[in-house]
Amino acid sequence: MQRYLALDFIRGCAILGILLLNIVGFGLPSAAYLNPAWQGSITATDTWTWALLDLFAQLKFLTLFALLFGAGLQLLLPRGSRWLTARLSLLLLLGFIHGVFFWSGDILLAYGIIGLVVWRMLRDVPSTQALMHTGILLYLVGCGVLLIFGSLSGSEPTSAWLPGAADLQYEKFWKLAGGWEAVQKRLDYLSSGLMALASQYGWQLAGLMMIGAALMRNGWWKGAYSPAHYRRTGIILLLVGFAIAVPGVVAQWLLHWAFRWTGFYLQVPRDLASPFISLGYAALCLGFWPQLSRWRISYVIQCVGRMALSNYLLQTLICTTLFYRFGLFMHFDRLGLLMLVPAIWLINILFSVIWLRYLPQGPFEWLWRRLTRLAAGKSSAQMPERK
Numbered sequence: 001m002q003r004y005l006a007l008d009f010i011r012g013c014a015i016l017g018i019l020l021l022n023i024v025g026f027g028l029p030s031a032a033y034l035n036p037a038w039q040g041s042i043t044a045t046d047t048w049t050w051a052l053l054d055l056f057a058q059l060k061f062l063t064l065f066a067l068l069f070g071a072g073l074q075l076l077l078p079r080g081s082r083w084l085t086a087r088l089s090l091l092l093l094l095g096f097i098h099g100v101f102f103w104s105g106d107i108l109l110a111y112g113i114i115g116l117v118v119w120r121m122l123r124d125v126p127s128t129q130a131l132m133h134t135g136i137l138l139y140l141v142g143c144g145v146l147l148i149f150g151s152l153s154g155s156e157p158t159s160a161w162l163p164g165a166a167d168l169q170y171e172k173f174w175k176l177a178g179g180w181e182a183v184q185k186r187l188d189y190l191s192s193g194l195m196a197l198a199s200q201y202g203w204q205l206a207g208l209m210m211i212g213a214a215l216m217r218n219g220w221w222k223g224a225y226s227p228a229h230y231r232r233t234g235i236i237l238l239l240v241g242f243a244i245a246v247p248g249v250v251a252q253w254l255l256h257w258a259f260r261w262t263g264f265y266l267q268v269p270r271d272l273a274s275p276f277i278s279l280g281y282a283a284l285c286l287g288f289w290p291q292l293s294r295w296r297i298s299y300v301i302q303c304v305g306r307m308a309l310s311n312y313l314l315q316t317l318i319c320t321t322l323f324y325r326f327g328l329f330m331h332f333d334r335l336g337l338l339m340l341v342p343a344i345w346l347i348n349i350l351f352s353v354i355w356l357r358y359l360p361q362g363p364f365e366w367l368w369r370r371l372t373r374l375a376a377g378k379s380s381a382q383m384p385e386r387k
Helices: 005-027 044-056 060-079 081-101 108-124 128-152 165-177 179-217 227-254 259-265 267-287 296-306 308-325 334-358 363-376 378-382
Strands: none
Touching: 005 060, 005 267, 005 296, 005 308, 005 334, 044 227, 044 334, 060 081, 060 108, 060 179, 060 267, 081 108, 081 179, 081 363, 108 128, 108 179, 128 179, 128 259, 128 267, 165 179, 165 308, 179 267, 227 259, 227 267, 259 267, 296 308, 296 334, 308 334, 308 363
């Protein structure tokens, strides 16, 4: 199978960009991920850091990664049902292990579960246009569910949104102490995440995968259109996306991150804007790829993208060590956490470049492929590998 270097670059950007928000999930209490005023008050520095990240990064890189995941499923369809079922089941298992024993913010389990449903839909929907329309509809259903949840919720914040001193102390205790207590808490988070996946987020994730697959079918991801098309499309998508996102960010700020509004209703503008902004980022990368491909930095980010799974898990290893083993949990504000990100990016880049200098695949990519072959049987191994 052909390797698309521009997609490796975009995937690398997505993996590095995801850390901009995940670092908050590692270094601050879980309530801080969506509620910047989780302490009851907020500094000007935290406010501006949150606003810029919310506008340019929050959900955007996760959305981009989901779109690319769907594109990858489309590319892998010729390998057959046994290969895809085995591959996604192993991803699901890895996500379960990662989410229960390492970090509660895992996304691999959700990708494995939804991927097992979506690849069959990709196989059974022959029309690219129908696939795109179905993906958009599913994504909008997920946005609509948020509005329903908002109408059913109370106006008083829960401890998960505005934790008390005892809640914060307990969260700090189990994250730093580890052991069975931490496993039990991560199981609780996993249970809540699966409920959210079934009721709301799963619709959006499935929709994004289908949209990504449709764009692979029509050649958009492959660079089949002119650079001018991608540049023009990228600008239009970004303008539309930011026109939707900016009022939502401003409204949250003016409402002082009130629970019902920020937790539900004003999530919708962000969710609606994210596909436009994410695809806008991708379109500009594709539009300027002839220039970007000449830069050394594009090669090193491609290496990160080729080892996306290994780098995602490496970020977990680094951050859990820093914040939970070295006791730095709740020691930094948002800006302080953001300043740690480039150092972790550098580790991701060095690890990827050095590893791929000697071996063709990342360690977890290699393991995933080998276990998939074993699980799927000999007949699935006849298709040539991507170089």
